[in-house]
Amino acid sequence: MNIQEEVRKANARLKAAKMGVALQLRGDRISLVATLLPKTDSIKTKAHQQRIPLGIYASHQGPKQAEAEAKMVALNWLRRPLNGLIAWMQLVTLLLQQHAGN
Known part of the structure; x- marks a missing residue:
């Protein structure tokens, strides 16, 4: 299978x-x-389409490595709102603890 076909299947x-x-x-x-x-x-x-160069060569293993990187980028993007929520909950907990201590 050629590289273009492997990239197409990964996509x-x-x-x-x-x-x-x-x-x-x-x-x-x-x-x-x-x-x-x-x-x-x-x-x-605003959010817009961007290209992220990976430095991965278009070799036989390239599409597999790039697909793994793509999944990591997607998971980090999806986790972003959760990280914000966790930080907000930690702040509220800290404020409540400070208020209870007064």
Whole structure:
């Protein structure tokens, strides 16, 4: 199977799992494509499609490695609101403890 076919199949698996991330062949490397929040130094204010270069060569193992990276990016993106909620709950707990101590 050629690299393009492996990337196509990996993208089909990522889409079926609703990961929101895709692989893209760019020359002899594989990149990720996803809609993400803008970087902190960006003039953009809303989430937009971005490419993440992985430095992974388009070799036989490349699509497997890139698919694993894509899943990590997607899971970190999905975990982001949960991390915010946990931080908020920790703050509320701390404030309640301080209030109880007064």
